[in-house]
Amino acid sequence: MKSLSSSRRRFLESSLAAGGLFALDSASAQDADPGTRQATGVKVGEVSDTTAVVWMRLTAEAGRRAQGYAPKFESLPKDVRPDQVRYACPGMEGRVRLRYATRENLSDAVATAWQDVAAKTDFTHQFALNSLRPNSTYFYSAESAGRGGAPVHKPLVGQFQTAPAADQYADVSFTAISCTGFRDLDHSDGYHIFPTMARLNPRFYVHTGDNVYYDSDDLQANSVATARLHWQRMHGQPRQIAFHLRTPGYWLKDDHDTLANDCWPGQAVKRMLPLTFNDGLAVYREQVPMSRLPYRTFRWGRGLQIWLMEGRDFRSPNTMADGPKKSIWGAEQKDWLFKSLLASSADYKILISPTPIVGPDRAKGKNDNHSNDAFHTEGNEIRAFFRKHLPERFLVINGDRHWQYHSVHPETGLHEFCTGAGSDAHAGGSPGYNKKFHRFHRVLGGFLSVSFRREKDRNTLRVKHHDVMGKEVYVHAWRG
Ligand SMILES: [Fe+2]
Numbered sequence: 001m002k003s004l005s006s007s008r009r010r011f012l013e014s015s016l017a018a019g020g021l022f023a024l025d026s027a028s029a030q031d032a033d034p035g036t037r038q039a040t041g042v043k044v045g046e047v048s049d050t051t052a053v054v055w056m057r058l059t060a061e062a063g064r065r066a067q068g069y070a071p072k073f074e075s076l077p078k079d080v081r082p083d084q085v086r087y088a089c090p091g092m093e094g095r096v097r098l099r100y101a102t103r104e105n106l107s108d109a110v111a112t113a114w115q116d117v118a119a120k121t122d123f124t125h126q127f128a129l130n131s132l133r134p135n136s137t138y139f140y141s142a143e144s145a146g147r148g149g150a151p152v153h154k155p156l157v158g159q160f161q162t163a164p165a166a167d168q169y170a171d172v173s174f175t176a177i178s179c180t181g182f183r184d185l186d187h188s189d190g191y192h193i194f195p196t197m198a199r200l201n202p203r204f205y206v207h208t209g210d211n212v213y214y215d216s217d218d219l220q221a222n223s224v225a226t227a228r229l230h231w232q233r234m235h236g237q238p239r240q241i242a243f244h245l246r247t248p249g250y251w252l253k254d255d256h257d258t259l260a261n262d263c264w265p266g267q268a269v270k271r272m273l274p275l276t277f278n279d280g281l282a283v284y285r286e287q288v289p290m291s292r293l294p295y296r297t298f299r300w301g302r303g304l305q306i307w308l309m310e311g312r313d314f315r316s317p318n319t320m321a322d323g324p325k326k327s328i329w330g331a332e333q334k335d336w337l338f339k340s341l342l343a344s345s346a347d348y349k350i351l352i353s354p355t356p357i358v359g360p361d362r363a364k365g366k367n368d369n370h371s372n373d374a375f376h377t378e379g380n381e382i383r384a385f386f387r388k389h390l391p392e393r394f395l396v397i398n399g400d401r402h403w404q405y406h407s408v409h410p411e412t413g414l415h416e417f418c419t420g421a422g423s424d425a426h427a428g429g430s431p432g433y434n435k436k437f438h439r440f441h442r443v444l445g446g447f448l449s450v451s452f453r454r455e456k457d458r459n460t461l462r463v464k465h466h467d468v469m470g471k472e473v474y475v476h477a478w479r480g
Pocket of ligand 1: 179210256400401402
């Protein structure tokens with residue numbers, strides 16, 4: 001018989017001491033409000049000048065479960081249920097609705113209909129809000145109740161700002177992050193970068209992917225239930241909840257939050273079965289606010305427009321021979337991108353990609369992105385397009401690589417800024433400073449901030465790298 005891991009033994013012993021496994025059901029985090037039933041918070045996403053999508057989830061308890069089995073890098077043992085894992089936030093049947101208003105006291109609130117939630121969607125629902133006022137602050141009360149409407153729970157309250165209309169100049173700042181592994185958390189209440197980013201008061205943030213690591217973190221996902229558990233542990237942290245109640249986001253996904261390292265459609269990973277690539281796509285859509293298409297663009301006033309790219313759903317196998325048929329983005333997404341870039345009148349255009357387009361990447365063994373030889377043909381095609389049509393005021397932000405950098409492509413002049421990893425412990429893997437490409441290179445955690453300012457008919461765009469506590473470690477600015 002395989003010997004029990006020490007954490008598993010501790011878990012079983014403490015469960016027995018407490019009078020059995022079910023004693024865990026009453027354990028909840030002390031820092032949570034006992035009256036609420038939304039232990040994974042509220043996420044506002046896909047914000048435009050007139051629309052937003054609000055994600056809600058009903059949970060059995062107010063907060064995450066502070067006690068429970070602490071998995072190491074392993075599949076969940078058969079005698080441990082997902083809801084018995086430490087920091088699980090099990091769902092509950094009932095109903096949710098959103099009341100939202102431009103007045104903080106919600107006296108002018110619009111209420112959505114109550115929406116029943118059940119196990120099929122992991123007790124989540126996404127409300128699509130329309131006809132919002134541009135460049136306005138909205139306050140909301142995310143309300144929940146038990147099955148049939150009783151009891152009514154204490155709501156979570158939050159706020160967000162809509163984007164300025166396309167014909168209006170407005171100052172806008174946002175932040176971008178990547179690669180938030182659970183094992184490498186730098187604080188037990190959540191990553192330092194969340195309260196740090198909140199202090200900068202960004203209009204929104206972008207998670208460029210690797211939100212969770214199904215295949216390579218403590219707890220290997222091998223079912224839809226254990227994949228969902230990864231999201232509960234990440235978004236049930238008090239710091240993430242507080243951040244998302246004040247800051248809307250746009251979520252991209254990469255390989256680890258789809259299925260596994262460098263994955264592509266149809267791939268199966270034996271040790272993770274029966275969890276499939278398609279399950280991963282469905283769980284992602286269920287766990288973050290999303291639009292119909294995974295690639296999309298958002299205008300933030302006259303000055304700024306962002307494009308959010310999808311890098312997994314449409315890709316060719318990484319192992320395919322490189323050539324004009326091999327693609328990461330797929331023909332439809334690429335066509336949409338090129339047309340929408342050419343049609344945009346925004347002063348600054350920012351492409352946000354889960355993976356690098358400039359790099360440089362690790363020299364050996366990587367066959368996953370546009371900076372690798374494995375996708376050289378498409379990489380050249382898109383870099384040439386950007387050079388020809390967007391020679392100025394266009395830049396790329398990417399995630400995935402666990403180091404921060406600003407690179408300029410030697411042949412095309414394309415600028416790329418990598419957010420870096422979510423914590424210092426999660427940083428690493430860089431090929432080292434490369435003077436042909438790098439204007440900046442740092443192998444520690446942190447995030448990126450971007451600010452657009454309009455002063456006396458002059459534009460300034462600043463891109464800054466920050467460490468996890470917010471200190472600026474690099475800045476690059478464009479004027480005009
Ligand atoms: Fe990553």
